[in-house]
Amino acid sequence: MFLADFPEGEYNILVYKIKVQGEKSMKNFLMSAVCFCILCFGAVAFHGTEVFGAFETEDFSEDESLDVPVDMAGVTLEKDSLNGYLVPVYGYGSSSYESMEFDIKVNSPVVLSEDMPGVDLGCKVSGKNVRAYASLSENVLHLKIYGEKKCTAKIKVTIAGKEFPITVSIRPVKISANSLLLEKGKTKKLKVSGCADPITWSSSDKKIATVSKSGVVKGKKIGNVVITAKIGNKKIGCAVSVTTKKLKKVCERATYIGTHWKYSQAKRTQKGYYDCSALVWKAYKECAGVTFGSDTYPGTTATESVWCRDHNRMIKGGYRQKKVNKMQLNPGDIVFKSNNLKNPYKTTYHVEMFTGYACMGYDSKGKPYVTPLWASRGAGYGAAEGSLLARPMK
Structure with a gap:
């Protein structure tokens, strides 16, 4: 059929399992082989009824297969x-x-x-x-x-x-903290262990917090950022909340109460016990002097929410997951759960204090994902969209 005019020499030609069915298929196969030769060597002559050169003469019949192994010698x-x-x-x-x-x-x-x-x-x-x-x-x-x-x-x-x-x-590798409360104007050094390569540090918002080449974070302005340590193509981070000295103490006290004291509505006024509204009251009263209108004993979710409303402490729009994702909640903020959001103050039944964020990791595009932290609840806790959200102190 065709004469493929190859230059002299030896060739390693990769051929996979070829199944030829009928005369038409055979012609298609040989035509493809000729095209391959033209692309590789630029010369093909048509002559005779046999295939010469890199191919040995073969007689093909219907349903015949030709198996040629992949040459991996130079791979x-x-x-x-x-x-x-x-x-x-x-x-x-x-x-x-x-x-x-x-x-x-x-x-x-x-x-x-x-x-x-x-x-x-x-x-x-x-x-x-x-x-x-x-x-x-x-x-x-x-x-x-x-x-x-x-x-x-x-x-x-x-x-x-x-x-x-x-x-x-x-x-x-590990980072010394994936969550940090930092007082405005203060510094804190973050450390990465298990790494022998250079680390590149960065801040998601330098106006709120900066980080040095050695991992020293400085709080510049009230707000929340993610500090990232990059090692090669890997990232590890810490969510940093820059806050005031009083609010830092409020959150630390609330977290201690929520993780060390016993929950009891009957004994909520006693030391060593708390319920949701008593926790908020005790932490704010002890560390910041905020009593929510009750100097001698803890209030309820209803009295605390009304006090926040009457003192212009409610945050417009309420609790939104969008605010959480954008790190717009600040440590010390409190969220009220209600049975009826159309009448939230009269139907509120629970209050929880937000205490910061934690950096959980990074997505495939290198963007950090964070989760909210709470005084007496596990990471990831939340509330219904539009729930009452207050900031008792600025």
Whole structure:
């Protein structure tokens, strides 16, 4: 049929399993081969009824298959040793490490992808503390690795039958705090442990808080920011709330009461006991002198909400998740839950104090996600949209 006029020499031609059915399919196959030769060598002559050159003479019949193995002799990986950091991701009451991801260039004279016939991909790991998953696309090997502690893992990746050993050094890193109350004008040093590489520090809003090259945070203005430590392509952070000296003490006292004292409505006025409104009253009275109109004993959610309303302490729009996400709540703010938001003051039944934010981790685009913290509730607690929201002190 065709005579492919190749320059003299030896050729490694990658061919996958080819199934030829009938004369028409055979012609299509040979035409594709000719096009390949034209693209590669720029010369093809038409002559005779046989295929010469890099192809041996073959007689094809219907339903006949030709299997040619992928030539992996010259294929190598650009890297066979990797270093990675395990960065914590915080959940509600727990924490884990996010995965490490690496892209390794595959040095190959032809394009290799795992969805091609004959390019089988495998991935095995030695050790119990590491899991690894591999994918291959257009000569890029992508590894996704999960670990639990510091270790060195041996990974064996197999591409089209050829094994590639890879060594991965894994180190967990931690930040000294993922939540911080900082008095305006004061400083606090954040530390990252487990990291041997340079750290780049940054602030999400330098007008509120700045951070030095060594991780020293300074409170500049009342508000909330995220301080980020970047290690290579990994990020770990701390949500910082810049506040006043009094409000810092209010939040710390409220958190202590909510986590150390016993809940009891019957004994709410006694030391060592609290209910929701008594907690707010005791913390504000002891640390800031705010009594919500009751100097001798704790009020109720109804009396405290009315006092905030009458003293212009309510925040317009009330509680909104949008405000939480934008870090617009300030430590010491209190939210009232009501059975009927159309008549919230008469139907309020619970009050909770907001005490700051915690940085839980970063999304795939590198944006931090934060969660609200509460004096006597777990991280992530919230309220209905539009619930009464007050700021007893500025």
